[in-house]
Amino acid sequence: MTSLFTGIEVAAPIEVFHMNKLYLDSTDPNKVNLTIGAYRTEEAKPWVLPVVREAEKKLAVDDSQNHEYLPVLGFEPFCKAAVSLVLGADNAAIKEGRAIGVQCLSGTGSLRAAAEFLGRVLNYKTAYMSKPTWGNHNLIFQNAGFTTVSAYRYWDAANRKVDIDGLLADLEAVPLKSVVVLHGCAHNPTGMDPTQDQWKAICEVVKKKQLMTLFDIAYQGFASGDPDQDAWAIRYFVSQGVEMIIAQSFAKNFGLYNERVGNLTIVVNDPSVLAGLQSQMSLIIRANWSNPPSHGAKIVHMVLTDPTMKQDWFDAIKTMSSRIKDMRAKLRAKLEELKTPGNWEHVTKQIGMFSYTGLTPEQVDYLVKKHKVFLLKDGRISVCGLNSKNVDYVAIAIDDAVKNVPSSHI
Numbered sequence: 001m002t003s004l005f006t007g008i009e010v011a012a013p014i015e016v017f018h019m020n021k022l023y024l025d026s027t028d029p030n031k032v033n034l035t036i037g038a039y040r041t042e043e044a045k046p047w048v049l050p051v052v053r054e055a056e057k058k059l060a061v062d063d064s065q066n067h068e069y070l071p072v073l074g075f076e077p078f079c080k081a082a083v084s085l086v087l088g089a090d091n092a093a094i095k096e097g098r099a100i101g102v103q104c105l106s107g108t109g110s111l112r113a114a115a116e117f118l119g120r121v122l123n124y125k126t127a128y129m130s131k132p133t134w135g136n137h138n139l140i141f142q143n144a145g146f147t148t149v150s151a152y153r154y155w156d157a158a159n160r161k162v163d164i165d166g167l168l169a170d171l172e173a174v175p176l177k178s179v180v181v182l183h184g185c186a187h188n189p190t191g192m193d194p195t196q197d198q199w200k201a202i203c204e205v206v207k208k209k210q211l212m213t214l215f216d217i218a219y220q221g222f223a224s225g226d227p228d229q230d231a232w233a234i235r236y237f238v239s240q241g242v243e244m245i246i247a248q249s250f251a252k253n254f255g256l257y258n259e260r261v262g263n264l265t266i267v268v269n270d271p272s273v274l275a276g277l278q279s280q281m282s283l284i285i286r287a288n289w290s291n292p293p294s295h296g297a298k299i300v301h302m303v304l305t306d307p308t309m310k311q312d313w314f315d316a317i318k319t320m321s322s323r324i325k326d327m328r329a330k331l332r333a334k335l336e337e338l339k340t341p342g343n344w345e346h347v348t349k350q351i352g353m354f355s356y357t358g359l360t361p362e363q364v365d366y367l368v369k370k371h372k373v374f375l376l377k378d379g380r381i382s383v384c385g386l387n388s389k390n391v392d393y394v395a396i397a398i399d400d401a402v403k404n405v406p407s408s409h410i
């Protein structure tokens with residue numbers, strides 16, 4: 001029987017979810033999951049932040065809550081709280097009415113709305129991502145209609161650091177009318193951020209080239225344990241008069257992965273453009289998800305606007321970031337104890353959820369098949385998957401892979 005759907009090509013699986021499924025399907029008692037970017041406790045369990053539980057209980061008994069539609073641009077009190085979090089409450093852009101927020105579906109939905117707005121409304125067709133970057137960035141911009149999605153140098157594989165000279169040179173060569181996507185903190189996948197001086201140099205090129213700046217910040221507070229420190233680069237760019245779009249996610253720093261809580265902060269120099277901007281963004285969202293879900297947004301709003309709950313949130317993100325830093329230290333120490341070939345300082349210099357280990361695809365394949373340590377083929381691991389029970393096992397497995405599948409990059 002013929003079908004109107006005949007001939008659909010089977011697409012390659014999405015790697016991170018494919019590897020996670022391989023982990024779930026494995027029956028090896030020693031298996032370790034370093035794939036999915038989601039926080040895990042010392043017991044390898046998901047963690048609902050206590051302050052999130054408290055907020056949910058308050059919402060559950062609040063008879064004034066209902067399930068009516070939100071406005072197309074979202075729950076405004078949440079948007080204001082999110083803008084304040086990323087820019088700082090005293091930011092001049094907020095005081096002067098030059099910054100607005102639009103509620104979106106987590107970081108991915110925020111990026112997609114931004115890309116479609118830039119492409120369809122402002123007629124941008126060229127975007128530049130770091131090399132490497134988050135696996136979904138390129139697809140989002142391609143599907144939003146960008147005809148050119150290119151890369152600027154970012155990672156110095158030999159020295160395990162940011163290739164700042166290559167980065168600046170590439171941005172200098174970017175054509176006019178281009179979008180540049182920057183990671184606000186905890187660069188994914190490398191875990192290595194520019195220094196403040198390097199950010200200043202990047203900002204100078206952005207200003208000179210008049211690049212449309214899109215910051216993707218998915219780990220504010222989660223990265224260092226300090227939301228203000230993690231937003232430093234964004235706030236510096238704003239202080240230098242750079243107009244920008246900021247895609248915020250509350251999946252990681254609030255543990256609200258499946259609630260899809262995101263905000264698109266837009267900073268302009270002329271407030272008179274905002275009416276048109278909001279009207280066009282309304283049409284984009286109307287044609288995508290019409291209006292966003294309220295539950296997660298109301299949790300984030302409650303926590304960020306209640307001083308006691310906000311302090312509890314600060315304590316929670318410090319707990320998460322501290323455990324990750326501890327796992328980084330333990331992994332590096334064990335690798336050095338084993339005299340694993342190569343320099344492993346980068347493991348503790350990196351920040352946030354991920355470590356770009358430097359392992360090759362062949363070594364990754366060896367780890368997966370022999371030791372059932374599951375990670376991505378580019379060598380990225382989610383440090384959250386490590387704990388005191390498995391960190392030595394993972395280090396021994398990496399040591400075995402490096403020694404038996406040698407690489408000039410280690």
